[in-house]
Amino acid sequence: MIRQQLLMPSPEDLADFLNRHTRSRDCLVQVAGLAEVTYQGRAASTADVGTYLVVVKQDGSLQIHHPTGIKPMNWQPKTDSITARVDEDVCMLLASRRSPEELVQVVFLEPQMALALELAQAGGFVLRGSEAEMQQTLAEHPELIEPGLRVLNRELMVESGGIDLYARDAQGRYVVVELKRGRATQHAVSQLARYVRSVEGKLPAKAVVRGILAAPSITTPARLELENRGLEFREVSALPQATAAAGGPVAQPSLFD
Amino acid sequence: MIRQQLLMPSPEDLADFLNRHTRSRDCLVQVAGLAEVTYQGRAASTADVGTYLVVVKQDGSLQIHHPTGIKPMNWQPKTDSITARVDEDVCMLLASRRSPEELVQVVFLEPQMALALELAQAGGFVLRGSEAEMQQTLAEHPELIEPGLRVLNRELMVESGGIDLYARDAQGRYVVVELKRGRATQHAVSQLARYVRSVEGKLPAKAVVRGILAAPSITTPARLELENRGLEFREVSALPQATAAAGGPVAQPSLFD
DNA sequence: GGGTGTATTTCGGCG
DNA sequence: CGCCGAAGTACACCC
Ligand SMILES: [Mg+2]
Ligand SMILES: [Mg+2]
Numbered sequence: 001m002i003r004q005q006l007l008m009p010s011p012e013d014l015a016d017f018l019n020r021h022t023r024s025r026d027c028l029v030q031v032a033g034l035a036e037v038t039y040q041g042r043a044a045s046t047a048d049v050g051t052y053l054v055v056v057k058q059d060g061s062l063q064i065h066h067p068t069g070i071k072p073m074n075w076q077p078k079t080d081s082i083t084a085r086v087d088e089d090v091c092m093l094l095a096s097r098r099s100p101e102e103l104v105q106v107v108f109l110e111p112q113m114a115l116a117l118e119l120a121q122a123g124g125f126v127l128r129g130s131e132a133e134m135q136q137t138l139a140e141h142p143e144l145i146e147p148g149l150r151v152l153n154r155e156l157m158v159e160s161g162g163i164d165l166y167a168r169d170a171q172g173r174y175v176v177v178e179l180k181r182g183r184a185t186q187h188a189v190s191q192l193a194r195y196v197r198s199v200e201g202k203l204p205a206k207a208v209v210r211g212i213l214a215a216p217s218i219t220t221p222a223r224l225e226l227e228n229r230g231l232e233f234r235e236v237s238a239l240p241q242a243t244a245a246a247g248g249p250v251a252q253p254s255l256f257d
Numbered sequence: 258m259i260r261q262q263l264l265m266p267s268p269e270d271l272a273d274f275l276n277r278h279t280r281s282r283d284c285l286v287q288v289a290g291l292a293e294v295t296y297q298g299r300a301a302s303t304a305d306v307g308t309y310l311v312v313v314k315q316d317g318s319l320q321i322h323h324p325t326g327i328k329p330m331n332w333q334p335k336t337d338s339i340t341a342r343v344d345e346d347v348c349m350l351l352a353s354r355r356s357p358e359e360l361v362q363v364v365f366l367e368p369q370m371a372l373a374l375e376l377a378q379a380g381g382f383v384l385r386g387s388e389a390e391m392q393q394t395l396a397e398h399p400e401l402i403e404p405g406l407r408v409l410n411r412e413l414m415v416e417s418g419g420i421d422l423y424a425r426d427a428q429g430r431y432v433v434v435e436l437k438r439g440r441a442t443q444h445a446v447s448q449l450a451r452y453v454r455s456v457e458g459k460l461p462a463k464a465v466v467r468g469i470l471a472a473p474s475i476t477t478p479a480r481l482e483l484e485n486r487g488l489e490f491r492e493v494s495a496l497p498q499a500t501a502a503a504g505g506p507v508a509q510p511s512l513f514d
Numbered sequence: 515g516g517g518t519g520t521a522t523t524t525c526g527g528c529g
Numbered sequence: 530c531g532c533c534g535a536a537g538t539a540c541a542c543c544c
Contacts, residue, residue: 001289001308001369007259028310028324032258032374042439042522043387044496048380051258053285059325067285067376068316070334071539077327077524099530102522112258113374117289119324123305130300131535157528159478160443161533181535182299185518186417190447191534219517221416239301299537328524334539356515359537388520414543418518438520442533448519476532 003027003116011091014111018084018093021116022056028117029056031093034110037064039074041102047073054093054106056082058119062095062104076104129239131181135164138179138214138236142167145177145214145234158198161191166199173208174199180215181238186222188213193229260284260373268348271368275341275350278373279313285374286313288350291367294321296331298359304330311350311363313339315376319352319361333361386496388438392421395436395471395493399424402434402471402491415455418448423456430465431456437472438495443479445470450486 006017014031021029031054037047052073053065060079063072079095086092093106135154142149148170156163165177176199178192196211203209211231218226218233226233263274271288278286288311294304309330310322317336320329339352350363392411399406405427413420422434433456435449453468460466468488475483475490483490 002264028322032376036380039522043384045382045384045522047382050378050380051376052379053374053376055322057322057325057327061325061327063327065285065312065314065376066379066382068314068318068379069539070314070318070320070329070332071523072327073382075327075522075524077522100522115372117310117370119289119308119310119322121307122309122323122325123293123307125302125304125323125330127300127302127537129537155527157533160482162528181537183516186451187444187518190451194443194447221517225417296537302537326524328538332537332539357537384522386522412519412542414518419543439522440532444533478532 001118003118004114005116006114007112009111009114011086011089011108014091014108014114015084015086017114017116018056018091022060022082022084025058025060026118026120028058028119029115030054030117031108031111031114033108033112036107036109037074038105039103041097042100045074049109052106056095060095064104064106074104076102129181131164131179131238134179134181134236134238138177139165144236145212146170146175149175158195158202160194160198163195163199169210173210174203175210175212177212177214179236180213182216184213184215184218184222184233186219186225188215189222189225189229189231192226192231196231258375260375261371262373263371264369266368266371268343268346268365271348271365271371272341272343274371274373275313275348279317279339279341282315282317283375283377285315285376286372287311287374288365288368288371290365290369293364293366294331295362296360298354299357302331306366309363313352317352321361321363331361333359386438388421388436388495391436391438391493391495395434396422401493402469403427403432406432415452415459417451417455420452420456426467430467431460432467432469434469434471436493437470439473441470441472441475441479441490443476443482445472446479446482446486446488449483449488453488 035052036049039045055063062076064074066073076095080097082095084093091108095104139151142151149167151167153166156166164179167175176195192211196209199209214234214236216237292309293306296302312320319333321331323330333352336352337354341350348365352361396408399408406424408424410423413423421436424432433452449468453466456466471491471493473494
């Protein structure tokens with residue numbers, strides 16, 4: 001599973017190692033050691049000499065980590081070309097990308113270790129509690145939002161964006177539903193207001209369009225803004241245990257029964 | 258710089274290794290091999306048996322990478338506790354966090370390699386081309402937005418959020434400026450409209466408040482929406498070479514002279 | 515801790 | 530490719 005490992009490689013050996021294993025596209029390559037990193041593209045950055053961990057995955061994605069933090073200091077999600085070369089007796093790695101035009105350059109001053117790992121098989125991955133899942137559940141059980149609600153569309157595209165759920169209520173009024181898997185903010189209220197406006201613009205002038213923000217909770221300013229605009233809030237939870245934990249024996253039907 | 262490395266460690270050795278090096282808080286720890294990962298918190302996920310790379314940094318942050326992609330499959334930015342133990346003859350790693358309550362669990366079925374790296378010194382890091390930098394430059398040179406503009410506040414807090422630049426124009430009218438370092442979208446137009454509304458609410462009823470969206474470019478639907486609402490667009494660039502490359506010898510003054 | 519906004523956001527989906 | 534919106538977003542900043 002360890003394809004190859006080098007300790008304190010020479011610039012030439014490191015460049016060779018990097019070119020070989022990144023081109024094979026079948027292993028994860030990493031280099032740890034003293035380096036200098038520059039980036040130019042949508043923005044630009046420079047990192048002084050320091051000890052970093054450089055990782056190149058099979059798909060050519062590049063990330064450069066400093067000692068702390070979840071996010072890499074520099075990165076490149078997709079690279080059009082990734083090459084190593086020796087220049088002035090140091091090995092440097094150049095990762096470039098068109099559209100957007102970006103370049104990350106790593107100068108390895110004192111590489112301590114280079115490692116190529118075979119990270120072949122990835123198992124299936126399932127995420128639960130996403131907004132998409134909420135949407136599907138609520139499309140199947142719109143009564144969890146309101147009795148008598150009938151869903152007409154999911155992700156209905158209007159000029160201003162995609163309406164999560166487009167529905168009609170028991171009185172036949174059109175309803176725009178904006179979903180949030182987490183606490184709803186003023187941003188969500190803005191979205192909902194925009195969608196309601198778009199729908200009103202497409203319907204006869206007198207038509208009443210309701211707007212419902214459905215989320216597990218809502219911030220205080222968002223609630224105020226929502227009421228100011230004549231829009232509504234409906235509490236729904238993204239995960240089953242959320243309602244169970246909060247309400248003990250659930251009085252209201254859960255999203256995940 | 259390599260503190261310790263184990264090849265195909267036993268469950269006991271791996272648990273010991275992980276507990277020792279994650280507690281010392283002075284090195285980056287990684288384990289590669291066959292594993293199973295589950296997560297429960299704001300959402301929930303399961304990853305089937307597969308070959309993953311698990312990284313724990315000095316600050317206790319955890320990331321679990323699959324063979325491709327820039328983003329980790331599972332992660333934990335800050336951990337309140339991170340412990341390894343042996344259960345049913347396998348080593349498992351438990352990373353937990355309160356607020357939000359989250360738990361990541363890694364079951365190492367066939368650990369191939371464990372590595373502890375000293376990634377001590379990090380050099381300085383400088384990023385250029387951020388919106389914050391744009392804001393500072395434009396606060397110092399508001400004439401780049403419009404001749405006669407005087408900036409009153411930066412990040413002025415109103416109910417609906419923070420106004421990037423609050424200013425008065427040559428005719429004494431108040432101006433709300435929303436900045437974007439990249440192409441401006443309908444979201445930016447919504448923000449600007451909200452801020453203008455908030456400011457109008459605080460001023461005498463007759464007061465005219467202008468809204469300017471300043472960005473390198475704007476999407477077509479955003480431009481339409483902007484004009485509908487009586488708001489304005491002004492082209493400004495986040496990085497110096499952007500104007501230089503686009504216009505050759507610059508006729509307009511650059512943000513970075 | 516609540517609330518808001520930025521990000522080299524990344525990523526997926528749709529026209 | 531342009532555009533929009535979600536994300537277990539993370540992260541910084543203010544109140
Ligand atoms: Mg939505
Ligand atoms: Mg802003």
